[in-house]
Amino acid sequence: MPFASPLRFLLSRLAIASTLLHFAVIALVVSGLKASAEDTPALSVTKGSADRHPELTRLSPTEEVWIDAKAKEVLVGGKIAIDKGPIEFFACPKDTKEHESIVAVRSSARLIHTALLAIGIQPGKPVAFDPAYVPASGAVVSVTMRWIDAKQETQEARAQDWIRNTKTGKATEEEWVFAGSSLWTDSTTGKDYYQADGGDLICVSNFPTAMLDLPVKSSQSNQALLFEAFEERVPPHDTEVEIIFSAGKKINR
Template identity: 45%
Template sequence: MIAKPSHLAILFIGLLLTSFVGCADARQDRSEIPATIGEVQDADPDTQDPEEKPAATVDSGSKSNKLESAKPPKQDLVTLMKKEEEEFEKQTIEIPGTWKRLGKNHIWVDPKNKRVIVRGAICLQEGLLEMFACPRQTKEHEAIISVHAKAQEAHASMLAIGIKPGKPMTWVEEYFPVDGPVIDIEIWWTDKDGKLVKRRAQDMIRNTDTGKAMASDFVFGGSKEIYDPHHKRNDYLADYGPMINVANQPDAMIDVSIQSSAEAQGSLFEAFTENVPPVNTKVYVVLSDSGKRIAAKKGKPQTK
């Protein structure tokens, strides 16, 4: 089932309201993280050889002072995380005036140009791909960009500016590709010389069969929701990784328009290393309505 517009529209309204009334710090749960790391434990006397005798009596106060001086400085994990977030919060491009940020989230909408923008960082520069972009701390080992926003937030934002999804691909006896609006995806970042770079997502992806940049379109299929009885909530499946895919998956929010998975003997893709900025480069993923649409059609039978 495609994510319901009503549910995602409510999510978008909630995101938008945080811009005016402020939002609670999403990182409160970090307070439960232990405050220090690298503690040095004193030696356990019970583990010493019972026949081993000390060569000389050591002053306990002197021993304690030596151990204290050997300890590494305490590091406040909460402080470190906040510093990391503050560093990431520094925008690395000049934000256009038409972009409207949704509260403290790393996501913007541009209603005038029908764009949704999400902030992220390069997490992979070389290797085979399942995804082009995934939400942070999900599938970074098989995606080029780690996005600092949930997929459902991007979906809700696209709905809010009038971009409605089609249907994700299905694969039951026969393969049916994704259908829906074609989404233009550009990646913006500032290079080492301070110059703004804009690059099509396709140019950062290489077809392993041809050795050339990917030629396929990206299509907004919309992923789907399932009910989680344990937590008593609906889960948007693209939040767990498949935000922008290059390997077909029914859970993908945005998928490629061709059959592209090893199981279906389709095309495979890898990072186009020469066109991908260095790992940890801060980037902006700009999603735009192309005005085109891929109609529902039948693909070739699956082979196993």
């Protein structure tokens, strides 16, 4: 399938939206993200960026984001950045925060945000700390990893299985929510920037700039980091992977 404009793809879906209000809200969000994208250089084509999914809708010729409309999934290409040690992020855009993230994706966060909107996943609000802690909110997002192992066999695992809670020694059970990050306007240029593009794609420490965040307290302090890469489970450094995003089940607390 030829490359599709994220905005055009969304508009085709929005044409059947149940209300004009729903249409207007999503259109405004996507317009803001599109404006931000125009102000930021596109990612360069890198190893592994060939169109591996011609049967799906690819949102950019240079960024590895595909939409499976039938399955209501978003697929994103990347590689293992670190396979051991403390982490603040599960995944970040490449050339941002690979030193503290298990996966580096070959996509901007803003394009993944747009793709999640396209499959009907709605953002909430990022975490707040002032005057009091308010956890991130939004639709629950399921994150699944796919890769080819040393035996050339395709494997899948929940992203949580690659994250170890340093207090329990077990894989985390926490689910991510679509916090949605935010747009920041440069007062000198008037340009808008999607803040998660700076690295805060899938967070395990709480950040008000996170696209996906955990709706529980998780410190950014190096002395109090709650999570680390599950070394025995994470594939080796530089392994090619895909992240599969889909709607998760509602959290009952």
